[in-house]
Amino acid sequence: MKITIASGKGGTGKTTISTNLSSYLAIGADVVLADLDVEEPNSKLFIEGDLVFEKACDKRVPRWIKEECTLCGKCEEVCRFNAVIKVGDEILIFPELCHSCYACSELCPTGSLPMIPQKIGELKHFKTENLDFVEGRLDIGEEQAVPLISQVIEYVDEKFSQDTIKLFDAPPGTSCPVIEASRGSDFVILVTEPTPFGLNDLKLAVETMRVLCQKFGVVINRHGIGDNSIEEYCNAEGIPIIAKIPNDRRVAELYSKGELIYPKIQEFETALKQIAEFVGGIK
Amino acid sequence: MKEIVIISGKGGTGKTSFAASFAYLEKENAVIADCDVDAANMHLLLDADFRYQEDFYSGEVAVIDEENCVNCGDCKEVCRFDAIHVTDDQHRVDPISCEGCWYCSRVCPVEAIDMKTQKVGDFYLSMTKAGSEMVHAKLGFAAENSGKLVAKVKNEAKKLTLANKKEFLIVDGSPGVGCPVISSLSGADLALLVTEATVSGLHDLKRVYRLVKSFNIKSACIINKYDLNADVTKEIEAFLEEENIILVAKVAYDETFSKALSQAKTIIEYGDSNLKTEIEKSWQHIKNITKELK
Amino acid sequence: MKIVFTAKGESWDSPMDPRFGRTDIFVVYNEENDSLSFISNADTETMEHGAGLQAAKKVLELSPDILITGNGPGNKALEILKRSKVTMYVGAGDMTVKEAYNAFLAGKLAKFESRV
Structure with missing residues (x-):
């Protein structure tokens, strides 16, 4: 019950x-x-x-692997929640805003954003x-x-x-x-x-x-x-x-x-x- | 113009009840904003007339165009929110579960998924029985209060206050410690914290004050039901002193609150009572505090 | 020196906007050639969350020396802003852009470092 x-x-x-x-x-x-x-x-x-x-x-959030990244900006473009932002030659992740939709991670052409657990x-x-x-x-x-x-x-x-x-x-x-x-x-x-x-x-x-x-x-x-x-x-x-x-x-x-x-x-x-x-x- | 946010x-x-009473006392000299949109109740006490309405849109949900959908299942596969189900051999979106992340629409090979903005509530401008203008909103089912909606309510209220050269903007703030309350505090001259002498009242006062403090906003406090628990009241007073928060009033447990409420009246209209005197004094005190601000 | 203001309009006489992330407009004053320009921040109005981050990104791209605002940006926006050399001043929320500039010159605005 x-x-x-x-x-x-x-x-x-x-x-x-x-x-x-x-x-x-x-x-x-x-x-x-x-x-x-x-x-x-x-x-x-x-x-x-x-x-x-x-x-x-x-919850699962993306982590940026700098070495693999080509800075194409696809991740920022697909994130509807402003959780992934490209600033200069860096990709910044804001875990509090992430809804764990996996779009940035799975649509990244080089696999530079694996999803990892975040408390x-x-x-x-x-x-x-x-x-x-x-x-x-x-x-x-x-x-x-x-x-x-x-x-x-x-x-x-x-x-x-x-x-x-x-x-x-x-x-x-x-x-x-x-x-x-x-x-x-x-x-x-x-x-x-x-x-x-x-x-x-x-x-x-x-x-x-x-x-x-x-x-x-x-x-x-x-x-x-x-x-x-x-x-x-x-x-x-x-x-x-x-x-x-x-x-x-x-x-x-x-x-x-x-x-x-x-x-x-x-x-x-x-x-x-x-x-x-x-x-x-x-x- | 001074903006007072009550949280x-x-x-x-x-x-x-405090916010509505202050609004009633200040009459047409104040503009009122109800940012407590999860439980928007101020209109009941101030008899708002809902003279202007506008649809409020927020967030998006996926909508599958069934004529063009080839039922390949790619959308269902990528959805992390279990929002896409197959019924009668057709993929369909459960709008309650959909987070509006767009992932499905991006992977759909035939572009059969549209993201549609949703009407989540109504936005209103009203005249109150006190002769003041009021800005408020109502959220519909499953809609979430957001910084965006609160920002809209506050923005419109501020414009009205400035355009009509009113002295005060009285804001009934949002609950909790999240984005909406941050948005309701933004730009405030004074944060008035209303707490009660209970263990949970103190617990939540401390949590929300951390937020106010980070915005460097001058703070004052009313302890309601102070006589329920002398020990907790003492603890609250010590906390206020330590944090340099002005104690505006200690108000006794009083059923006049609910009685007035049941007649849809503010405490001020309900008739003479200790509580009425207490609230009149408090408002005067608050006005004096705002005069001393830069 | 390049100075950015959060404002509700485009001119010296416009009122300041105390908000950072949801400010209507960024007014940009370039002291070198005494020119005033502006960029709109209206796109953040439709964002439920993370408005401050997009606003911070705009400021970063303007690469000013000074930012003058009302309340100061939130922690997430600061994460972005700290990648620039900008110095932030707060407490100008009730002024016009001109008044805010004068108050800054007179050293009357508080420097903003970070939130608690």
Whole structure:
């Protein structure tokens, strides 16, 4: 079972829900949580565990072999991403801009640009008492999140059995990284809050899920703080509302310290139970 | 003209609520630019009228001309993004996976692959309920915010500010630490960092400040929800002092933010509150800071 | 001496463009023969990424002694610019080209070395 937790906008409580839900589910099942918000991975702040595995993640970028090069300029001409630039009698490579399309390398008439691995970030695997946690962290300045996200997903798929519940904490927004994080999942939980901002961003996220033909449902966080427009929208669109988490200042306080919420707040635990039951019924 | 860019690194800190309130206070004397195009929300609070629209194009996708395609499979072979599949004996491009690298179109022996620019969103000019002009954009499905789009929004906003001799350009900046936020900071007189007293708020503040610092832009900070966690607030204050960032205000956890939001009102319109007074003072403080800049 | 400015127009009275990579125009002043010329940088407008690199390449080809701009180029553009002998000055983003030139002569602009 693979579940992605996403949200149209940042700050809706996506990380709070994924860290708490994974810990809660881990009481009675094998669970792994993967933080795919590789540009701003924050889940680790809420999870204490021992590092059991780490590795550098690569993408392939060209390397210039000066001796073979005739400075014909074909590489610069075919690169759509400004990652290969001919300056005087040098070919400069800007790995952060490279999309690893291989065009420069394979279209080079003299084979002067072999593709070599270049580090873009790290994958870390932690173990707590009953939960596995995997995190991808993109190096600062690196712009390609997707290759790292797919490597983290791959690691999780290989390492854990079919019976393990796999939770993926997606990056915010509706762009390529979110799509990468949602595509292979059995179900996507969209976390939103009951305000006009929340609704505006939820609509974008719903549109994305529909184009991907992805099954999804909504969790309303901070319920009671705003209006009913999210519920009205979901009802009109036939989108299941999985749980409503009541607004509570104590949640914000626990979050601010990086603590888990459900062991201390009953209503929060009830909401997690509803999510767990809903998810359990999907299969 | 002074350009103030409001950024936060992480979502949910109240950045847009502050930006909209400042815009409301400054009325027609400011031009507003919403560069948070991933989650463009400012128009909701300022009741933008979308009076001018323009299509925004960015990136390209491969399109196979099925009449001329000989289905040799060269394109599929070179594609590193698994974007070309054969369905019903015809090679077809999955536009979501296509990176727009042009490799397939370059190797196609019969030149049956065209690269088409895609409409990825809409660009708008609006009048707000505060009487100010606003420049904003909306991205469509799977579109990625880019330095290019942010640059367009900011450029148009700056032109308007200069042409109409307005005093302030208020920019709601992009999230994260990537190309869009760099583009939104470019040319700013003051970067206003809105953070919150949470461990992740502090974490992301430090990350985004590294960027601001590299641009040598004068910085100020508002700590929102400061009373949630006294220890983190202290840590943030120490960080601000160390980096010589002006602390504009510490604002208490306040549900007025969401309540005002639910009525599509800025804090200023929502009625008298401590928060309103706090925001009015903050804006005055920010204006004073900009006066002292060269 | 050859001086390049990032600007929004083609003349001495044009406002400077504080941006490097996405500047509208590079204005080129040749002190030797007191001539002012310009080259467009409009092609970078359509680039999502790497605009600074193409702009830096243009500057390199102009081979000026001095570059005067607003914020200063980013790290990737610097990688290219350091292959030229150009000295960079920043902080002229709010001026006109003429004012920026005068400020440079008066030693009022900060020299730009590199980013943190």
